[in-house]
Amino acid sequence: MSIKLFMKSLWVFHLNSGSCNGCDIEVLNVFTPYHDVERLGIKLVASPRHADVIVFTGPITRETLPKAIKAFTAIPEPKAVVAVGSCACGGGIWYDSYAVIGGIEAFYKILREEYKVKIPPTVYVPGCPPKPEAIIYGIAVLRGILRQKQRRTYFTEKEVPELTKDLIINIEKYMESKSRKEIYNGE
Amino acid sequence: MHISTTKILDSLSKYGKIEKVHENTYFVEVSADKVREVSEILHWKLGGHFSVTVGSDERPINGYFKVYHVFLMDKQKLSIIVHVKVNPVVPKLPSITPIIPGANWHEREVHDFFGIFFEDHPNLERLILPYDWPKGVYPLRKDVSIRGLRSKLLKNNAESEGKRKAEEEGYIVPIGPYHPALHEPEYFELYVDGEKIVDAKYKGFHVHRGIEKVAEEKLTINQIPFIAERICGICGYTHNVAYCQAVENAAGIEVPLRAKYIRSILLEIERIHSHLLWFGVLFHLLGFDTGFMMTWLIREKIMDLAEVLTGNRKNYGLNLVGGVRRDINSEKIEFSLKTLNYVETKLRSVLDKMLKLKEVISRTKNIGLLNRNEAKKLSVVGPVARASGIDTDVRKHHPYAAYSEVEFKVPVYDEGDVYSRALVRYDEVFESINILKQLLKNIPKGNIMADEVKIPEYRKGLGLTEAPRGENVHLVITGRDNKIYRWRPRAPSYNNIPSTLIMLKGENLADAPAIIASIDPCFSCTDHLVIIDIKRNIKRRIRLKELARRRQC
Amino acid sequence: MSARLHILKEALRTGVVTKKYPYEPVKVPEGFRGKPSIDVEKCIGCGACVNVCPPNALSAEIDLNKSVKRIILFLGKCIFCGRCQDACPTEAIKLTREFELSTLTTNDLYQVVELKMAKCEICGKPYATIRQVLFTAKSVPKDQRPLLLLCSECRSKVSAKYISYARW
Numbered sequence: 038m039s040i041k042l043f044m045k046s047l048w049v050f051h052l053n054s055g056s057c058n059g060c061d062i063e064v065l066n067v068f069t070p071y072h073d074v075e076r077l078g079i080k081l082v083a084s085p086r087h088a089d090v091i092v093f094t095g096p097i098t099r100e101t102l103p104k105a106i107k108a109f110t111a112i113p114e115p116k117a118v119v120a121v122g123s124c125a126c127g128g129g130i131w132y133d134s135y136a137v138i139g140g141i142e143a144f145y146k147i148l149r150e151e152y153k154v155k156i157p158p159t160v161y162v163p164g165c166p167p168k169p170e171a172i173i174y175g176i177a178v179l180r181g182i183l184r185q186k187q188r189r190t191y192f193t194e195k196e197v198p199e200l201t202k203d204l205i206i207n208i209e210k211y212m213e214s215k216s217r218k219e220i221y222n223g224e
Numbered sequence: 225m226h227i228s229t230t231k232i233l234d235s236l237s238k239y240g241k242i243e244k245v246h247e248n249t250y251f252v253e254v255s256a257d258k259v260r261e262v263s264e265i266l267h268w269k270l271g272g273h274f275s276v277t278v279g280s281d282e283r284p285i286n287g288y289f290k291v292y293h294v295f296l297m298d299k300q301k302l303s304i305i306v307h308v309k310v311n312p313v314v315p316k317l318p319s320i321t322p323i324i325p326g327a328n329w330h331e332r333e334v335h336d337f338f339g340i341f342f343e344d345h346p347n348l349e350r351l352i353l354p355y356d357w358p359k360g361v362y363p364l365r366k367d368v369s370i371r372g373l374r375s376k377l378l379k380n381n382a383e384s385e386g387k388r389k390a391e392e393e394g395y396i397v398p399i400g401p402y403h404p405a406l407h408e409p410e411y412f413e414l415y416v417d418g419e420k421i422v423d424a425k426y427k428g429f430h431v432h433r434g435i436e437k438v439a440e441e442k443l444t445i446n447q448i449p450f451i452a453e454r455i456c457g458i459c460g461y462t463h464n465v466a467y468c469q470a471v472e473n474a475a476g477i478e479v480p481l482r483a484k485y486i487r488s489i490l491l492e493i494e495r496i497h498s499h500l501l502w503f504g505v506l507f508h509l510l511g512f513d514t515g516f517m518m519t520w521l522i523r524e525k526i527m528d529l530a531e532v533l534t535g536n537r538k539n540y541g542l543n544l545v546g547g548v549r550r551d552i553n554s555e556k557i558e559f560s561l562k563t564l565n566y567v568e569t570k571l572r573s574v575l576d577k578m579l580k581l582k583e584v585i586s587r588t589k590n591i592g593l594l595n596r597n598e599a600k601k602l603s604v605v606g607p608v609a610r611a612s613g614i615d616t617d618v619r620k621h622h623p624y625a626a627y628s629e630v631e632f633k634v635p636v637y638d639e640g641d642v643y644s645r646a647l648v649r650y651d652e653v654f655e656s657i658n659i660l661k662q663l664l665k666n667i668p669k670g671n672i673m674a675d676e677v678k679i680p681e682y683r684k685g686l687g688l689t690e691a692p693r694g695e696n697v698h699l700v701i702t703g704r705d706n707k708i709y710r711w712r713p714r715a716p717s718y719n720n721i722p723s724t725l726i727m728l729k730g731e732n733l734a735d736a737p738a739i740i741a742s743i744d745p746c747f748s749c750t751d752h753l754v755i756i757d758i759k760r761n762i763k764r765r766i767r768l769k770e771l772a773r774r775r776q777c
Numbered sequence: 778m779s780a781r782l783h784i785l786k787e788a789l790r791t792g793v794v795t796k797k798y799p800y801e802p803v804k805v806p807e808g809f810r811g812k813p814s815i816d817v818e819k820c821i822g823c824g825a826c827v828n829v830c831p832p833n834a835l836s837a838e839i840d841l842n843k844s845v846k847r848i849i850l851f852l853g854k855c856i857f858c859g860r861c862q863d864a865c866p867t868e869a870i871k872l873t874r875e876f877e878l879s880t881l882t883t884n885d886l887y888q889v890v891e892l893k894m895a896k897c898e899i900c901g902k903p904y905a906t907i908r909q910v911l912f913t914a915k916s917v918p919k920d921q922r923p924l925l926l927l928c929s930e931c932r933s934k935v936s937a938k939y940i941s942y943a944r945w
Contacts, residue, residue: 055431058457059538062501069520073795100354100430123832126883127853130451130832133442134434135363135373136354140853142883162879163886165539165856166457170798175879177799185885187852187878192817193845193891197907200895205922208914447831450858514784521794535810541858549863550808574787577780 046078050088056095060122272297277330326603474685498692547673592739606694819869822906826861897928904928
């Protein structure tokens with residue numbers, strides 16, 4: 038991944054695209070003495086032209102959409118994106134309101150189709166709002182220091198009991214005779 | 225001179241029928257030509273103040289649009305709501321803005337969402353909806369649905385229109401050493417002549433997410449507290465409590481006393497951490513970063529306390545209509561008292577000295593003046609009003625939750641500058657710690673949820689709370705099928721922001737960040753200023769933090 | 778002058794308070810609302826959690842070809858409120874204490890539970906999961922239990938016959 042070019046420090050630009058400010062204050066909390074992310078070499082800059090990484094918070098509202106596109110395309114390559122909070126990851130509780138585009142995935146769809154822009158590596162930090170430690174963990178996953186713990190799981194039932202009249206009338210006897218694991222044959 | 229309740233109700237009864245909705249709340253129906261007279265009497269002569277205007281589409285119920293004006297009378301502990309029927313075919317109404325300038329934005333919002341035209345309004349322009357919204361589509365009317373709006377408007381290439389408009393108006397103006405690209409759209413436009421500010425304009429509302437439509441169409445009555453908490457990132461719990469109180473008042477549900485104590489405890493914890501956040505922001509904008517780091521260090525202990533009590537640092541998720549969901553035990557009470565002692569000793573030793581520094585005093589005294597008459601005209605609320613000599617506090621004058629069981633003082637100062645607003649908030653932090661100690665020691669035993677929660681349809685209710693920024697008003701009309709018919713949350717910054725335009729005239733450019741931060745708008749660190757030099761005709765864009773850094777004198 | 782010295786003294790007395798995360802783990806208090814997780818042995822696929830979730834992070838799908846029902850949990854939209862935990866009848870979905878949930882794709886933020894459905898004896902349409910039928914059979918009186926094997930339309934037709942006979 039091209040983000041590995043940055044060995045030590047990342048310069049971060051923070052963009053609020055319609056958030057309630059809960060996630061913004063947690064992003065600022067990461068720079069206060071208890072968590073102090075500057076010891077990891079991360080600095081907050083004021084212009085996207087100086088930045089490597091852009092931090093999005095908030096579901097992208099219609100009013101801020103052109104501004105977000107301009108700020109996003111102003112960051113020079115190679116770049117990365119951190120989506121902080123449940124509003125940025127999937128739209129949150131506002132995902133289908135009339136004034137909201139709906140999170141980073143919908144934003145990428147617009148960028149791919151209308152502007153033909155390549156999608157950079159992205160890290161998603163769910164939470165409402167995520168703890169400052171969770172945001173530090175997200176940046177560590179982006180840099181490759183730590184491995185991600187959360188994976189997709191899919192469960193299917195193997196064998197099921199056959200439903201007959203006899204079984205269902207004497208359900209208590211059936212429940213006592215078999216263990217719970219055998220009835221709900223799972224893995 | 226104290227005017228009694230019966231005298232107020234007698235003088236109003238000749239304008240229309242009076243209906244008592246719940247304790248201390250009266251609805252008065254007047255005709256359209258008498259609205260201005262009644263508003264003038266209530267705001268200027270009988271000692272009350274204007275709070276909010278709410279529009280509502282009641283054509284399915286009784287065939288009319290309705291407009292509600294809410295007035296609060298502090299000395300008599302009353303709320304009076306004046307409502308008017310509006311013709312559905314040609315919706316028109318006389319405006320009350322010429323008499324009460326504070327109603328300017330409220331009437332513009334009703335015009336945006338419902339299409340009601342207010343006669344004699346000074347500038348009835350678009351306030352909240354995005355710039356590319358088509359004319360003639362009013363989102364909050366009942367014959368418009370969310371799905372219809374979303375499919376029709378998003379297909380209309382809002383994105384490419386936005387691109388075209390951004391290139392036309394020249395959003396990126398790279399001049400000199402200032403930063404070229406955008407962080408957020410413009411908030412304040414300052415017209416300067418050299419270093420002095422001559423005029424100011426405000427454009428905002430880019431955070432409009434359509435909460436009222438989502439709550440009315442999609443969510444059930446018990447799911448709305450969760451969306452109400454996410455209105456604001458600092459004072460979300462007050463919105464939660466105000467909504468629950470409005471529904472409980474409308475349906476006549478009695479909340480048990482232990483639940484009221486738990487709600488008050490969390491409300492005061494929120495007030496302390498919000499004021500400490502404000503001190504940090506003010507010190508940062510004055511260039512005093514040590515103060516910023518020290519106050520946010522003390523604030524972390526309060527966030528840890530909230531996490532122990534409720535499970536999350538913000539968005540406590542604790543309220544349902546009728547009570548609270550989780551209880552607190554004696555271990556948690558001991559932990560809270562220990563934390564509060566630590567916070568109090570630390571604050572008394574360090575915050576006091578920071579406010580006595582020569583540099584801080586010289587940059588905040590006699591700056592950003594707002595005298596008492598202007599404050600009353602614009603109906604400002606909260607610490608901004610208390611620093612200009614108006615004694616108003618919802619916890620004393622319209623008691624709710626467990627505030628009638630504790631004793632506390634309300635600080636009022638007369639000068640009306642940035643320094644007195646800081647002193648008001650400083651006093652309020654210690655009063656909150658005092659209230660918390662009383663609540664934690666005297667909490668009674670009992671249930672935390674009401675026994676029966678039944679909500680009849682089409683009832684009206686009003687919920688009032690005191691947020692850290694001022695008074696919070698929610699008006700609710702219940703509907704059928706476990707849904708709400710109309711909900712209007714009004715945050716206190718809505719009434720306070722127009723007052724900055726008066727405070728900024730005649731001041732130096734270097735003082736602008738501190739003045740804008742002193743009313744505590746919901747997040748001033750990422751605000752944007754546009755400075756227009758009228759003599760040389762140059763327009764420059766600069767972030768508030770950069771201005772503070774470059775102009776530290 | 779003394780104000781400045783006092784602030785300096787206080788700053789030195791506070792010392793260093795930085796937590797050493799991510800090089801050391803951090804503890805969360807009891808009752809912390811972290812990631813929700815479905816226990817696959819207890820879930821019966823009733824869908825009560827789907828009804829109460831405010832942002833619709835939990836959703837249910839019925840696949841008529843394979844006659845299975847899927848409960849899908851998307852952590853990206855979850856607001857960690859805990860209403861699903863209060864609504865579940867078998868205590869299958871609970872909020873754990875994990876908060877380190879970052880991933881590099883949204884595909885990793887899903888948890889899917891697929892359960893087989895029972896088919897109606899008369900018309901053959903799948904109407905509920907097998908686990909849900911077994912769970913509700915315990916609280917229904919014995920002589921009415923055979924009615925549980927029918928879908929709701931056939932059930933109302935069959936029981937209408939009983940009601941009309943009962944008048945005599």
